[in-house]
Amino acid sequence: MDFEIIVESVPNLLNGAILTIELTVLSIAIGLAFAIPIALMRVSRNPALWMPVYGYIFYFRGTPLLVQIFLIYYGSGQFREEFEAWGLWRFFREPYFCAVLTLTLNTAAYTAEILRGAIRAVPFGEVEAARACGMSRGLLYRRIILPKAFRLALPAYSNEVVFLFQATSLVSIITLLDLTGIARIIVARSFAVYEIYIAAAIIYLIVTYGILHIFHRVEYWLSGHLRERAGMALAATGKGAAPAPGAPAADALAVR
Amino acid sequence: MLDLKGYGWMLWEGVQVTLLVGFCAMALALVMGLVGAWGKLSHSKAGRTAADTYTTVIRGVPELILILIIYYGTPTLLQGLLEDFGYDVIIDLNPFMAGFITIGFIYGAFATEVFRGAFLAIDKGQIEAARAFGMSRTLAFRRILLPQVWRFALPGIGNVWMVLIKATALISVIQLPELLRNADIAARAVRLPFTFYFAASLMYLAITIVSMLALQRAENWANRGIRRA
Numbered sequence: 053m054d055f056e057i058i059v060e061s062v063p064n065l066l067n068g069a070i071l072t073i074e075l076t077v078l079s080i081a082i083g084l085a086f087a088i089p090i091a092l093m094r095v096s097r098n099p100a101l102w103m104p105v106y107g108y109i110f111y112f113r114g115t116p117l118l119v120q121i122f123l124i125y126y127g128s129g130q131f132r133e134e135f136e137a138w139g140l141w142r143f144f145r146e147p148y149f150c151a152v153l154t155l156t157l158n159t160a161a162y163t164a165e166i167l168r169g170a171i172r173a174v175p176f177g178e179v180e181a182a183r184a185c186g187m188s189r190g191l192l193y194r195r196i197i198l199p200k201a202f203r204l205a206l207p208a209y210s211n212e213v214v215f216l217f218q219a220t221s222l223v224s225i226i227t228l229l230d231l232t233g234i235a236r237i238i239v240a241r242s243f244a245v246y247e248i249y250i251a252a253a254i255i256y257l258i259v260t261y262g263i264l265h266i267f268h269r270v271e272y273w274l275s276g277h278l279r280e281r282a283g284m285a286l287a288a289t290g291k292g293a294a295p296a297p298g299a300p301a302a303d304a305l306a307v308r
Numbered sequence: 309m310l311d312l313k314g315y316g317w318m319l320w321e322g323v324q325v326t327l328l329v330g331f332c333a334m335a336l337a338l339v340m341g342l343v344g345a346w347g348k349l350s351h352s353k354a355g356r357t358a359a360d361t362y363t364t365v366i367r368g369v370p371e372l373i374l375i376l377i378i379y380y381g382t383p384t385l386l387q388g389l390l391e392d393f394g395y396d397v398i399i400d401l402n403p404f405m406a407g408f409i410t411i412g413f414i415y416g417a418f419a420t421e422v423f424r425g426a427f428l429a430i431d432k433g434q435i436e437a438a439r440a441f442g443m444s445r446t447l448a449f450r451r452i453l454l455p456q457v458w459r460f461a462l463p464g465i466g467n468v469w470m471v472l473i474k475a476t477a478l479i480s481v482i483q484l485p486e487l488l489r490n491a492d493i494a495a496r497a498v499r500l501p502f503t504f505y506f507a508a509s510l511m512y513l514a515i516t517i518v519s520m521l522a523l524q525r526a527e528n529w530a531n532r533g534i535r536r537a
Binding site for chain 2: 120232239249250260261
């Protein structure tokens with residue numbers, strides 16, 4: 053094990069990690085913005101709304117991300133003239149743009165499916181109560197269903213964020229110099245294969261558990277009203293901390 | 309329909325390699341999962357620590373990095389070690405072996421969590437009853453736990469399989485002629501990248517759909533003795 057080369061390459065690797073995090077944040081933010089309307093269309097009863105969205109979600113969840121990346125980055129070349137005519141070629145020529153586009157479309161599909169499950173899981177009594185109060189559909193979604201659904205979706209969503217973060221390593225295959233891309237270049241130059249890849253793996257590991265930690269904090273902060281009750285139950289029974297109802301502790305990283 | 313310019317057979321061969329890698333990797337993942345769950349639920353501290361480290365590390369690192377470590381890193385590491393002992397050999401991992409071992413090893417960590425949950429879902433009283441009958445721990449495991457664990461584990465294991473078969477696409481980076489790699493070669497040969505990647509994506513989709521149907525049947529079969537509301 054050559055420790056010197058690890059120490060030497062850590063600054064370069066961290067530089068790559070910045071691109072990795074940038075891609076993650078961009079795709080997560082845009083993907084979430086798309087996922088909300090998509091999830092609402094998915095739960096709609098109108099076939100003109102849910103059917104196309106169902107097809108989109110099924111395609112992006114049923115095919116490998118790497119194939120999607122190739123399809124958009126290399127595949128767009130087949131329609132170069134059309135893209136040039138529309139003035140879009142300068143975007144599709146860029147691996148960065150294609151990477152963000154693919155990651156966004158991919159995470160939007162997974163996130164929409166998570167949100168759909170969460171919307172379905174909102175207790176019907178709450179919906180009924182809101183209707184009885186005279187709320188319109190829009191108000192009902194905005195005040196009752198969506199806030200509750202976000203809360204319910206949080207454990208699954210934290211997994212999705214972690215998976216997307218790790219999936220960004222695939223962009224190194226289309227020549228982007230993210231953490232994995234930089235690691236591959238250093239390996240090609242120095243032949244210190246496992247030292248460099250293990251160093252990169254450790255950086256991924258630290259960020260992954262950092263993301264999970266942030267989500268745990270957010271969950272803890274959002275479940276204040278449930279915690280009080282759990283605390284009282286704890287005092288009453290004298291047993292170990294029972295998980296509060298409706299606040300499933302995010303089991304770190306189930307398969308997505 | 310998609311015009312594959314006579315390269316359809318190549319994609320079909322790729323599908324076969326993908327499925328073969330997938331099955332081998334899944335078999336390994338199931339074994340790793342059972343061993344991992346046994347470690348996590350064991351009374352030995354070392355077993356628990358080993359299993360926890362395994363799942364924590366594997367699930368925190370991207371698959372691509374793990375594939376690169378195993379395919380390129382292991383031979384160098386072993387050669388270096390053997391050199392220290394005075395042996396001068398060249399170790400070359402076959403991409404098929406490296407691919408299925410890596411994928412199986414990764415998804416074994418996910419299977420571990422599935423099996424752990426499934427073992428915990430089985431009524432503890434059944435084990436106590438089996439022990440009271442004088443069954444040894446292993447016999448109780450084999451006769452009581454193992455036959456039932458499938459029922460609880462099947463939905464989760466099905467999920468692992470669906471993600472695993474898509475993850476096999478990553479093995480194309482180590483030049484194994486699986487579906488994506490063959491689509492890549494064909495796409496470059498006739499310069500129709502969209503057509504071939506799209507065709508490949510439809511084949512992955514077909515595998516997903518067939519898996520979903522098979523899984524549904526398997527779940528019905530596993531639950532055949534259970535009365536439902």
